[in-house]
Amino acid sequence: xxxxxxxxxxxxxxxxxxxxxxxxxxxxxxxxxxxxxxxxxxxxxxxxxxxxxxxxxxxxxxxxxxxxxxxxxxxxxxxxxxxxxxxxxxxxxxxxxxxxxxxxxxxxxxxxxxxxxxxxxxxxxxxxxxxxxxxxxxxxxxxxxxxxxxxxxxxxxxxxxxxxxxxxxxxxxxxxxxxxxxxxxxxxxxxxxxxxxxxxxxxxxxxxxxxxxxxxxxxxxxxxxxxxxxxxxxxxxxxxxxxxxxxxxxxxxxxxxxxxxxxxxxxxxxxxxxxxxxxxxxxxxxxxxxxxxxxxxxxxxxxxxxxxxxxxxx
Amino acid sequence: xxxxxxxxxxxxxxxxxxxxxxxxxxxxxxxxxxxxxxxxxxxxxxxxxxxxxxxxxxxxxxxxxxxxxxxxxxxxxxxxxxxxxxxxxxxxxxxxxxxxxxxxxxxxxxxxxxxxxxxxxxxxxxxxxxxxxxxxxxxxxxxxxxxxxxxxxxxxxxxxxxxxxxxxxxxxxxxxxxxxxxxxxxxxxxxxxxxxxxxxxxxxxxxxxxxxxxxxxxxxxxxxxxxxxxxxxxxxxxxxxxxxxxxxxxxxxxxxxxxxxxxxxxxxxxxxxxxxxxxxxxxxxxxxxxxxxxxxx
Numbered sequence: 001x002x003x004x005x006x007x008x009x010x011x012x013x014x015x016x017x018x019x020x021x022x023x024x025x026x027x028x029x030x031x032x033x034x035x036x037x038x039x040x041x042x043x044x045x046x047x048x049x050x051x052x053x054x055x056x057x058x059x060x061x062x063x064x065x066x067x068x069x070x071x072x073x074x075x076x077x078x079x080x081x082x083x084x085x086x087x088x089x090x091x092x093x094x095x096x097x098x099x100x101x102x103x104x105x106x107x108x109x110x111x112x113x114x115x116x117x118x119x120x121x122x123x124x125x126x127x128x129x130x131x132x133x134x135x136x137x138x139x140x141x142x143x144x145x146x147x148x149x150x151x152x153x154x155x156x157x158x159x160x161x162x163x164x165x166x167x168x169x170x171x172x173x174x175x176x177x178x179x180x181x182x183x184x185x186x187x188x189x190x191x192x193x194x195x196x197x198x199x200x201x202x203x204x205x206x207x208x209x210x211x212x213x214x215x216x217x218x219x220x221x222x223x224x225x226x227x228x229x230x231x232x233x234x235x236x237x238x239x240x241x242x243x244x245x246x247x248x249x250x251x252x253x254x255x256x257x258x259x260x261x262x263x264x265x266x267x268x269x270x271x272x273x274x275x276x277x278x279x280x281x282x283x284x285x286x287x288x289x290x291x292x293x294x295x296x297x298x299x300x301x302x303x304x305x306x307x308x309x310x311x312x313x314x
Numbered sequence: 315x316x317x318x319x320x321x322x323x324x325x326x327x328x329x330x331x332x333x334x335x336x337x338x339x340x341x342x343x344x345x346x347x348x349x350x351x352x353x354x355x356x357x358x359x360x361x362x363x364x365x366x367x368x369x370x371x372x373x374x375x376x377x378x379x380x381x382x383x384x385x386x387x388x389x390x391x392x393x394x395x396x397x398x399x400x401x402x403x404x405x406x407x408x409x410x411x412x413x414x415x416x417x418x419x420x421x422x423x424x425x426x427x428x429x430x431x432x433x434x435x436x437x438x439x440x441x442x443x444x445x446x447x448x449x450x451x452x453x454x455x456x457x458x459x460x461x462x463x464x465x466x467x468x469x470x471x472x473x474x475x476x477x478x479x480x481x482x483x484x485x486x487x488x489x490x491x492x493x494x495x496x497x498x499x500x501x502x503x504x505x506x507x508x509x510x511x512x513x514x515x516x517x518x519x520x521x522x523x524x525x526x527x528x529x530x531x532x533x534x535x536x537x538x539x540x541x542x543x544x545x546x547x548x549x550x551x552x553x554x555x556x557x558x559x560x561x562x563x564x565x566x567x568x569x570x571x572x573x574x575x576x577x578x579x580x581x582x583x584x585x586x587x588x589x590x591x592x593x594x595x596x597x598x599x600x601x602x603x604x605x606x607x608x609x610x611x
Contacts, residue, residue, distance in 0.1 A: 018452030029468040141593035146585035157575045248457035274467040290455040
């Protein structure tokens with residue numbers, strides 16, 4: 001197992017190097033002098049001089065990259081020009097809100113996706129199966145920002161049950177927190193539920209046709225136990241990997257969802273940074289997201305190897 | 315390979331069987347699926363609407379009229395009007411252009427970069443493959459929309475830049491798919507035979523490998539257009555795609571959310587249009603996957 005982990009960790013190092021190159025290279029896309037653009041509309045000569053010095057703009061690309069990478073490795077993701085705060089601190093401030101949203105969204109996605117996938121596989125070819133597939137297609141095809149607007153129209157404007165926007169910390173008022181998070185979390189969980197449903201259905205169909213399930217049935221085990229205890233347990237193993245892969249979908253979705261519901265999270269941070277031309281924040285957020293995605297995938301692979309020893313041998 | 319003719323052992327004379335055309339069969343299987351057939355009709359309808367927007371739209375999509383601000387749907391304005399009196403139906407009709415253009419062009423960008431690079435990685439192998447694969451992993455590690463937002467932010471907000479950003483963000487999927495399928499096809503006997511008779515590697519890759527990896531690429535391209543339509547709408551919703559006053563479904567929704575309490579029609583129709591177009595591409599993509607699967611032959 002140790003060899004597997006070392007080997008797997010070694011494979012992420014070149015990927016991380018490429019990610020850092022890609023994100024640093026984004027600066028090269030800026031037309032003209034980066035210092036002039038990064039200094040904003042005021043074009044303060046002091047700011048421009050400061051940027052030239054801190055960004056080593058008189059140096060060639062590899063040297064600038066080396067300086068930037070050294071900063072990143074020391075936890076320095078740069079400074080927001082607009083807010084005059086370290087990017088690392090901004091991410092740390094906004095991340096808990098998005099993580100809360102993501103966790104509730106995952107719970108909703110699991111609660112919808114897995115039962116729907118199981119029912120669809122067990123009742124294959126019936127109206128239940130078709131119904132679940134239609135719901136999955138609906139989930140995959142609905143733009144989440146539109147779904148958010150429609151939910152606001154129904155639950156906030158028409159029925160007046162839930163707040164249309166805003167965020168309340170759970171430490172201030174947990175009821176208000178749930179009320180403010182339930183709609184955005186449903187919007188975010190909706191698309192993931194559809195993906196989960198499709199994967200669960202496919203895995204369940206495969207497991208239900210295996211020999212040990214046939215043996216369990218032949219022994220007279222109750223069908224409910226065959227499905228829940230024998231089939232579902234094994235079918236759920238690949239969901240570990242899927243959970244890590246869907247992290248990207250969650251963060252992408254959070255950008256739009258937080259925008260619709262005015263939630264001051266990670267997604268809103270990047271959008272605000274884009275409009276304020278706060279490029280250090282944009283780079284920092286993308287770097288953090290990509291690194292978190294790679295590390296989560298690594299953890300998922302290790303978890304998968306723990307529950308499935310064949311992976312280690314391969 | 316399917317033989318063009320076969321000799322019937324029970325007859326003295328060779329019996330000529332009709333040539334089976336795999337592509338025609340696949341198309342027939344696709345059209346036999348009601349959902350895929352409806353999906354194709356929906357896509358064709360949107361293409362006609364986009365191409366004939368000038369004839370279909372009842373009003374100029376950017377013409378403002380302050381005497382008809384936020385009017386509910388009526389005989390004069392079937393989908394109502396927006397916050398500066400523009401006809402929502404006309405804007406939805408013209409918005410189809412931006413969405414379809416973004417969907418198709420960004421996927422063409424992804425294919426024109428991803429397929430040659432993936433083919434090179436899969437066919438050349440070794441260090442080339444390793445470098446390309448790590449770069450692909452790096453791109454895949456950045457969530458699709460976040461990468462597209464970052465690229466669009468650095469390139470500047472416009473529909474063209476949004477298409478480039480979406481195209482680049484979707485490229486790694488095509489690289490990985492092409493590489494994987496190339497590795498599988500490379501091991502086939504006909505590729506070995508082509509190599510044995512002295513064909514150049516680039517010729518084998520283009521003439522023998524490429525035609526055999528088209529079906530999975532076609533399926534991926536269809537599903538990628540669906541994702542690109544949503545991505546363009548998302549970027550326009552955030553203000554990074556089509557710029558005002560030109561109509562785009564995403565930017566229409568961005569404006570509509572501010573008037574949702576008293577003008578909900580502004581939000582309904584652009585959203586329904588995105589949903590229908592994306593659903594149609596998803597359904598056709600799923601249908602193509604089944605139709606092109608040899609197990610269904």
